[in-house]
Amino acid sequence: MPKTIIVSNRLPVKIQENNGEYTLLPSEGGLATGLGSIYKQSDNIWIGWPGLEITDETVQKKITKQLKEQSLLPVFLSQEEITEYYEGFSNEVLWPVFHYYASTYANYKESNWEFYQQVNDKFKQRILDIAKPGDTIWVHDYQLMLLPSLLRKENPDLSIGFFLHIPFPSYEMFRLIPWRAELMNGILGADLVGFHTFDDVRHFINASTRILPIQSSANIITDGERSIVVESFPMGIDDKKYAELTRDPEVKKDIKLIHDSFKNTKLIVTIDRLDYSKGILQRLQVFEYVLEHYPDYREKIALYMVVVPSRDTVPQYAHLRDQIDKRVGTINSVYRTMDWVPIHYYYRSMPLEMLSALYSTADVCLVTPMRDGMNLVSKEYVASRVNNDGVLVLSEMAGASKELIDALIVNPNNTVEVAQTLIQAINMPVEEQRRRMVQMRQMVSKFNVSHWVKIFMDKLNEVKQLQRSMLTRYIGSATEQSIINRYAKTQKRIIFLDYDGTLVDFKPVIDQAVPDEDLYTIIDQLTEDPANHVVLISGRKHDILGEWFADCSIDLIAEHGAWFKKQHSIWHKLPGLSAQWKHDIMQVMETYVDRTPGTFIEEKSYSLVWHYRKAQKGLGELRAGELMNTLKYIANDKGLQLLPGNKVVEVKNMEINKGKAALTMVDGDKYDFIMALGDDYTDEDIFKALPDNAVTIKIGSNVSAAKFYLRTPSEARRLLKTLAENSFVKH
Ligand code: GDG
Numbered sequence: 001m002p003k004t005i006i007v008s009n010r011l012p013v014k015i016q017e018n019n020g021e022y023t024l025l026p027s028e029g030g031l032a033t034g035l036g037s038i039y040k041q042s043d044n045i046w047i048g049w050p051g052l053e054i055t056d057e058t059v060q061k062k063i064t065k066q067l068k069e070q071s072l073l074p075v076f077l078s079q080e081e082i083t084e085y086y087e088g089f090s091n092e093v094l095w096p097v098f099h100y101y102a103s104t105y106a107n108y109k110e111s112n113w114e115f116y117q118q119v120n121d122k123f124k125q126r127i128l129d130i131a132k133p134g135d136t137i138w139v140h141d142y143q144l145m146l147l148p149s150l151l152r153k154e155n156p157d158l159s160i161g162f163f164l165h166i167p168f169p170s171y172e173m174f175r176l177i178p179w180r181a182e183l184m185n186g187i188l189g190a191d192l193v194g195f196h197t198f199d200d201v202r203h204f205i206n207a208s209t210r211i212l213p214i215q216s217s218a219n220i221i222t223d224g225e226r227s228i229v230v231e232s233f234p235m236g237i238d239d240k241k242y243a244e245l246t247r248d249p250e251v252k253k254d255i256k257l258i259h260d261s262f263k264n265t266k267l268i269v270t271i272d273r274l275d276y277s278k279g280i281l282q283r284l285q286v287f288e289y290v291l292e293h294y295p296d297y298r299e300k301i302a303l304y305m306v307v308v309p310s311r312d313t314v315p316q317y318a319h320l321r322d323q324i325d326k327r328v329g330t331i332n333s334v335y336r337t338m339d340w341v342p343i344h345y346y347y348r349s350m351p352l353e354m355l356s357a358l359y360s361t362a363d364v365c366l367v368t369p370m371r372d373g374m375n376l377v378s379k380e381y382v383a384s385r386v387n388n389d390g391v392l393v394l395s396e397m398a399g400a401s402k403e404l405i406d407a408l409i410v411n412p413n414n415t416v417e418v419a420q421t422l423i424q425a426i427n428m429p430v431e432e433q434r435r436r437m438v439q440m441r442q443m444v445s446k447f448n449v450s451h452w453v454k455i456f457m458d459k460l461n462e463v464k465q466l467q468r469s470m471l472t473r474y475i476g477s478a479t480e481q482s483i484i485n486r487y488a489k490t491q492k493r494i495i496f497l498d499y500d501g502t503l504v505d506f507k508p509v510i511d512q513a514v515p516d517e518d519l520y521t522i523i524d525q526l527t528e529d530p531a532n533h534v535v536l537i538s539g540r541k542h543d544i545l546g547e548w549f550a551d552c553s554i555d556l557i558a559e560h561g562a563w564f565k566k567q568h569s570i571w572h573k574l575p576g577l578s579a580q581w582k583h584d585i586m587q588v589m590e591t592y593v594d595r596t597p598g599t600f601i602e603e604k605s606y607s608l609v610w611h612y613r614k615a616q617k618g619l620g621e622l623r624a625g626e627l628m629n630t631l632k633y634i635a636n637d638k639g640l641q642l643l644p645g646n647k648v649v650e651v652k653n654m655e656i657n658k659g660k661a662a663l664t665m666v667d668g669d670k671y672d673f674i675m676a677l678g679d680d681y682t683d684e685d686i687f688k689a690l691p692d693n694a695v696t697i698k699i700g701s702n703v704s705a706a707k708f709y710l711r712t713p714s715e716a717r718r719l720l721k722t723l724a725e726n727s728f729v730k731h
Contacts, residue, residue: 149189
C-alpha cells in the first residue's frame with residue numbers, strides 16, 4: 001500500500017541524554033500535533049534531523065531503533081553540516097531574505113550553499129531508501145527547498161507536496177539570492193506548493209515565471225509537461241487542546257499565581273522565539289512610548305514578555321538577545337517604582353501549562369512581528385480565551401492577520417499607532433471584546449490544524465489525479481496504434497492543422513517561423529494519398545500563408561476563418577464581414593504601443609493584434625489585462641471578439657471562428673476520419689465544433705477540450721509522418 005512520508009529539518013521530538021541513555025520527549029509543536037494523524041498511521045513515517053549531533057555509529061543505531069517505534073526516521077548531521085547548512089545557509093541567507101532583512105543580515109557564503117545542497121541530498125538518500133513509486137512525500141519548509149526536485153529526478157512517479165512555513169518574499173527580494181534559479185527549480189519538483197497566504201502565492205508565481213522559462217495560468221505553473229499547483233493553506237492550531245488546557249489543575253494553579261502577582265494591573269503578554277523578524281525591540285519601544293506619553297497608565301499596566309531562546313549560536317541572534325536585555329533593563333530602571341515593575345522579561349522556554357495560564361490571564365496579547373509567515377501565538381491566544389474576552393493586537397505583517405480580521409490590526413513600524421492601539425485595547429469595553437473574540441474563535445476552530453492537513457492532502461491527491469488524467473490522454477504507443485488503425489481503415493479523411501505552436505515552434509519574431517523542408521515533405525507525403533484532404537487553419541494573414549504553401553495540395557483557412565482558399569485556387573473572403581471598426585480599435589491599441597516599449601500592432605484584414613512578447617516581463621501581461629478591460633465595452637457594441645492569446649491580444653469579428661470554419665468544411669461531405677491538431681485557445685473552437693468521433697489533439701499541456709495531447713510540434717510532426725507512412729496499407 002502506498003505510504004506517506006513527512007519530511008522536515010527537525011523531527012517532532014526532543015532527545016535528552018542521561019549517562020548514555022536517550023529519552024525521547026514528544027514535541028509540543030503544532031506541526032507535530034497536526035501531522036500526528038498522518039505519520040503514526042500504518043507504514044507512514046516522518047524523516048528529519050533528531051536535533052543533536054551523534055557521531056558514534058552504535059549510538060546512531062540505538063536511537064534509530066528507538067525512533068522507529070514512534071514512526072520516525074533520523075537523518076544524522078555532523079556539526080559542520082549543522083553550522084553550514086542550518087545556521088549558515090538556512091538562517092543567514094534564506095531566513096533574512098524571506099523576511100525582508102536581506103540588506104541587514106544576509107550573508108551569501110559559497111560554502112554554506114555547498115552544504116545546503118549536500119544536506120538536501122542526504123535527506124533525498126534517506127527518503128529514497130524507503131520510498132516506493134506511488135508514495136506521497138510532504139516536504140516542509142525553507143531548509144529543504146531543493147528536495148522536491150532531487151526526489152523527482154530519481155523517482156518521477158512520487159507525489160510530492162511542499163509547504164513553506166515562512167513568507168515567500170516579492171521577486172525583488174528573492175532575486176538577490178545568488179542561487180535563486182536553483183532554489184526555484186528545487187521547489188518546482190513538487191506537484192503542489194503551499195504557502196500560508198495568498199500574497200505568498202502571488203510572489204512565488206511571479207518570481208518563478210521571471211526567473212525560469214516557465215508559464216503560469218492562474219495558480220498553475222507549467223514546467224515542460226508537468227503542471228504544478230500553487231495554493232494558500234493557512235495553517236491552524238489544535239484549538240481544542242488550548243481550550244482544554246485552561247481547565248487543567250496545573251494551569252489553574254499558574255493562573256492563580258499570575259492573578260495574585262498582577263492584582264490591579266492590566267496584563268499585556270507577548271510570546272516569541274528570539275528573532276529579529278518578531279519585532280521585539282520595536283515592541284519595547286512602543287511600551288516605553290506609552291509609559292512616557294501616557295503617564296496615567298504607569299503602575300496600571302505590565303508587560304509580560306517571554307522570549308524563547310533560539311538560534312543564539314548565530315551571531316546576529318546573540319546580539320539581538322543582548323540588545324533586548326539592555327533595553328528592558330533601561331526601561332525598568334527608569335520607570336520602576338517601589339511596588340511596580342513595568343516589564344517582566346523571561347528569556348527561557350516555558351512549560352506549556354504556564355503558556356496556557358499566560359494566554360488565559362492576559363488582558364491583551366501583543367503580537368507585532370515585522371514579518372511572520374503565519375504566527376501561531378496569536379491563534380493560541382484566541383483558542384485559550386474560553387470566556388470570549390481579551391484583546392488581540394496583531395501586526396498586519398503576520399499571515400494570521402489575513403484571517404483574524406477582528407483583531408486590532410497595526411503596522412508594527414508605526415510606534416505611535418501601535419501605542420495608541422495598545423491604549424485602545426486596554427480600555428476596550430467587554431461587549432466589544434466579546435464581539436471580536438467570538439468571530440476569531442470561530443475562525444480558529446474551523447480552520448484548525450487537522451483541517452489544514454486535510455485540505456493540503458486532498459489537494460495533493462487531486463493534483464496527482466489531474467496529472468494522471470492528462471497523462472492517459474497523452475498519445476503513447478498504444479493510443480498511437482489505435483489512431484493508425486482507424487486511419488488505415490478509412491477512405492475519406494479530413495485533417496485540420498493549425499500552424500504556429502502546432503507544426504512549428506514559437507519564434508521571438510513572428511516572421512521567423514517559416515515552414516522548413518521537413519514540414520513540406522510531411523505535407524507532401526500526407527497529400528499524396530487521395531483519401532486525405534488536408535486543411536491548414538491558422539490565425540495568420542492570408543497572403544503569407546498563400547505564399548508559403550503555394551505549391552502544396554492543401555486547402556488554407558487564414559485569419560481564423562476570414563479567408564479560405566481551395567487548393568490551387570484563389571482566396572475568398574467570408575461574405576458580409578466589415579472592417580469599419582478597425583480605425584477606433586487601432587487608436588486605442590496605439591496608445592498601448594506608445595506606453596509599452598517592445599509592443600506592436602499587426603493588422604490583418606478583419607482583425608487587429610497587439611503583440612507584447614518582447615515587452616518587459618510582467619508589464620506586457622499587466623497592459624494586456626488593461627487593454628482587454630478598455631476594449632470590453634466597445635468590442636461588445638461593435639460585435640467584436642477579444643482573444644487573449646500567447647503574448648497577444650487579438651480583436652476580430654465575432655462571426656469569424658476557426659470552429660465554424662472547420663465545420664463548414666466537414667458539413668455535407670461524408671468523412672470517415674476527422675482529425676484536428678492545435679495548440680492554442682482559438683483551436684479549442686475547432687475541438688468543440690467537430691463531431692464526437694473526431695480525433696482532436698492538443699499540442700502542449702494546458703487544459704483543453706481535445707481528446708488527446710502531444711507535447712511539442714516535433715511530436716505532432718512525428719505522428720503525421722507515421723500516419724502518412726500508413727496511408728496505403730489498405731489500398
Ligand atoms: C514558523 C514561522 C509560522 C513559544 N514559546 C514557547 C512555546 N512556543 C510555541 C508557541 C507556538 C510556537 O512556539 C511558535 O510559533 P510561531 O508561529 O509563533 O512562530 P515560529 O516559531 O517562527 O514558526 C511562523 C510557523 O512556523 C508555523 O508555520 O506560523 O510564521 O515563522 O506554537 O506556542 N511553547 C512552549 N513554551 C514556550 O515558552 N511550550
